Amino acid sequence: MAYPKNYRYTKEHEWINVAGGLATIGITDYAQHELGDVVFVELPKPGAKIETAKSFGTVESVKAVSEIYAPVAGEVIEANGELQNTPEKINSDPHGTAWLIKVRLTNAAELSGLMDAAAYEAYIAAKGKEASA
């Protein structure tokens, strides 16, 4: 699955897509693949504050619980309620309809610290090599 060029990425495998001061955040295709069948999602409510690199929710597969870390600080405007009933969408469309939250950014300058698609692809390729070594 392609990693959208206009998104930014974290080492913990979240993506963020910023348009006009509003950011959409999700987990990457690599992340959903590592997790396996996603069966449960827990997300913050609108109005909640998220802090850079702090956990703001969890995604659970059959096997494991994974914390999701905020790529940037901000205020939650909306959480993707559809995922409550269809968490498996995270496996099929992680970069699109299975976004997790929309956030109003506290400091847009934080984005410059994140990876672009090319850097992220190189990062996960290196991880893959490590795993098969």
Added chain:
Amino acid sequence: MESAATPHKSELRKTPLNALHRRLGAKMVNFGGWDMPVEYPSSGGLIAEHQAVRASVGVFDVSHMGDIRIRSGRRPGGALAAVQHICMNDASKLAVGQGHYSAMLYPEGTFVDDLIVHRLGEDDFLLVINAGTREKDINWVRENTKNFDCVVEDLSDAYTQLAIQGPRAVDLLRKLTDVELNGIKNYWFTHGTVCGLKNTLIARTGYTGEDGFEIYVPSDVASSEKVWNQVMEAGREFAAVPCGLGCRNTLRLESKMALYGHEISDKINVWEAGLDRYCKMEKGDFVGRAALEQARAAGLRRTLVGIEMVDRGIARDEYCCCNQAGDAIGVVTSGSPSPTLRKNIALAYVPPAYSAVGTVLYVEIRGQKCKAQVAPTPFYKRPKKAAAPRES
């Protein structure tokens, strides 16, 4: 998010099928020091693998399991006496060709390991033990049988062990062997030719709650891969898939089969684990018996129950259980979504007062008390089948 997989270390042990799993694109994890497949994206992942075993057939590499052979020494009877001393079930009841579930206990009545004992001959037993406890177990067996007239042999690395599990396992294996499989009852075994390999041990055992077989083939890579590939090829018409340890866990949990380090351990005794029917107090003395007598007289302080979540949320291993007043009363030993029941289920130790089916409990999930209730177990029981059609 954090990666679910544990980093790979070169010192992890590998089964003879390790390279094959990697070629299949399996996701590998560290399981008790072993580099094992947890799921195969090419099979459709954990849930698809689970469903294949419940509905048709799946194939597991369980070569990480250990095998200890105990034979009599100079005179007959030494092996049986040794097995009777270190295991809680009554091995004298086993006919040659029969196996049973049993466990080795510490003098405290807690678990060294659970295992399957196969009686290969009058004076010849095979103990199939867990991977994570291999070294501990073999040392324990050697130490505790040294006063018996028997020979203990560690055969763990001699076998590649495949588990072929599911209602169509018998149809799959029938294509690869000359053995009359309908003649092998549950927990019995025989030897026969499988994939051209003579004298292969075929046991009607498993860890999934389904019908199925475990076969023991030579552990060289060529034989191991040949057998795996022939099994998968024979299974194609039944949509057989490779299965990893992920669904092995959900399958055994639905069937309430214990996992060492979770439902049983060196801290938990036989009565607490509810394994009474495999513990034969009347057979004579064995390691752990005296402590179990005392424990029985003292009464149970905790007992293993099945629970299902009422609120949203998944109970996981080691989560705390509370009563309605909010007091901590117990702990989850295994918890997972159940692919068969489509509910979130768990096993937990709680005081007997909270063990009745329907009792409301709360599981603490990330600081939130989520409602659950005690459920009947096993959560899943395979449908009783009419007598299998006779082979012509």
